[in-house]
Amino acid sequence: xxxxxxxxxxxxxxxxxxxxxxxxxxxxxxxxxxxxxxxxxxxxxxxxxxxxxxxxxxxxxxxxxxxxxxxxxxxxxxxxxxxxxxxxxxxxxxxxxxxxxxxxxxxxxxxxxxxxxxxxxxxxxxxxxxxxxxxxxxxxxxxxxxxxxxxxxxxxxxxxxxxxxxxxxxxxxxxxxxxxxxxxxxxxxxxxxxxxxxxxxx
Numbered sequence: 394x395x396x397x398x399x400x401x402x403x404x405x406x407x408x409x410x411x412x413x414x415x416x417x418x419x420x421x422x423x424x425x426x427x428x429x430x431x432x433x434x435x436x437x438x439x440x441x442x443x444x445x446x447x448x449x450x451x452x453x454x455x456x457x458x459x460x461x462x463x464x465x466x467x468x469x470x471x472x473x474x475x476x477x478x479x480x481x482x483x484x485x486x487x488x489x490x491x492x493x494x495x496x497x498x499x500x501x502x503x504x505x506x507x508x509x510x511x512x513x514x515x516x517x518x519x520x521x522x523x524x525x526x527x528x529x530x531x532x533x534x535x536x537x538x539x540x541x542x543x544x545x546x547x548x549x550x551x552x553x554x555x556x557x558x559x560x561x562x563x564x565x566x567x568x569x570x571x572x573x574x575x576x577x578x579x580x581x582x583x584x585x586x587x588x589x590x591x592x593x594x595x
Contacts, residue, residue, distance in 0.1 A: 410448050410458075412438060418459045426456060426509045457520055460513045463499065464524040468531075470495055475531045481539025482590050485557070488532070489586050493564040529554045536593065545593040553593060560589045 416437045420429045431452050435442040449455045474488045513521055533554035539545040545553075564582055580588070 406448070413445055413448055413455065414459055414462060417455045418462075421456075421459065421509050426512055431455070456509070456513065457518055460510065460518070461520045463510075464520060466499075467492070467495055468524060468527055471528055471531050475535055481535050481542060481544050482593075484535050485532070485539075485590060485593075486586050488535070489561050489564055490582065493582055496565055525558070529558055532557055539593065546595055548593075557589055557593070560592075561585060 413434060417429070417434050420433055420437060424433070429452075431445055431449075432442050434455070435445045438445075445455075449458070470491050471488055474484055474491055477484055477487065479487070529551075533550040536545060536548075536553045536557070537550040540547060540550060563579070564585060
């Protein structure tokens with residue numbers, strides 16, 4: 394097989410994968426993950442279930458890929474904030490604000506989306522763990538730059554990034570955001586951000 398033919402096959406395969414994931418995400422959002430079957434996805438695309446299985450071994454694998462795409466968008470938001478030409482403190486503030494708003498807009502706008510993410514978290518998939526590690530890396534880089542600039546106290550930026558993530562988890566974790574959203578006895582987003590940034594300066 395020559396390179397041109399192989400590249401054409403790769404492009405065609407990727408187009409089919411994208412079509413399947415687009416249809417799956419649309420149906421997951423509309424009907425819910427648990428009520429959507431591979432047959433439903435195939436029917437929406439006008440293809441047979443067997444054709445879908447050529448690209449994904451199971452509905453779980455499709456779900457993983459859909460969640461992976463969503464988390465890639467989340468990571469890109471964090472990456473963009475990390476490279477803003479502002480202080481480390483303000484980048485951390487912007488990071489939490491952006492992630493919180495993304496959680497509200499993407500995961501809580503429809504209960505069906507919330508269900509899809511909750512299932513992924515409960516299964517402790519590697520896509521979730523990999524995403525958490527990548528986010529911790531970005532936060533550690535910002536903290537390290539803050540230490541170098543004299544904004545933050547001397548400390549291990551890796552440990553600090555994990556603590557920062559744990560302290561702000563209620564603002565980014567979909568289940569926690571959903572539970573705390575309407576409760577008046579929880580710290581506000583600004584109160585929590587100010588608290589964790591002050592902790593980095595001591």
